Amino acid sequence: MVCAGNAAGDIYMYIDGSGIIHFTNVPTSTDYKVYIKEKPKKTNPRAYIRKYDEFIKKAQKRYGVEFSLIKAVIKAESDFNERAVSKRGAKGLMQIMPANFKSLFVEDPFNPLQNIMGGTLYLQRLLTRYEHKLPLVLAAYNAGPQAVDKYQRIPPYKETQNYVRKVMKIYSQYKNS
DSSP states (O other): OTTTTTTTTTTEEOOTTTOOEEEESSSSTTTOEEEEEEOOOOOOOOHHTTTTHHHHHHHHHHOOOOHHHHHHHHHHHHOOOTTOTTOOOOBTTBBOOOGGTTGGOSOOTSHHHHHHHHHHHHHHHHHHHHHTTTTHHHHHHOOOHHHHHHHTTTTTTHHHHHHHHHHHHHHHHHTTT
């Protein structure tokens, strides 16, 4: 029996009935126990965070939205996971709702370039609509423009209030780095 799910880098040991010690990286029975656990490889978080910078620059150039703002929204929305899907159905890096795909020219929400371009176009529209008042723009990105229009301020939704604070903090960090 093969123990599914074990990392190939781990080393397993088993002592049989004759006292012979067996080592393997692919255990064939449950008698094998982990002898040496492979440490996870360290990744360079900066490289991961920079993975989409060229696409963000294209969107910035086309739509005039600040690089740091686009990147902060991506970080807050999906943590740079291009395959992210929210429980409400928002998809991709900038978590675009399916109802908005067509108006934002997004055919494949999991295509990083299309998603960033579509999400940035949406940010541009919100920046214009709310006269560059960033807290309102972010609230509308999260809760929808109808909610911001209804309350004429950040809606009294805990999720949206936390979202605005989170993105503003990330935005400030990116802007000052």
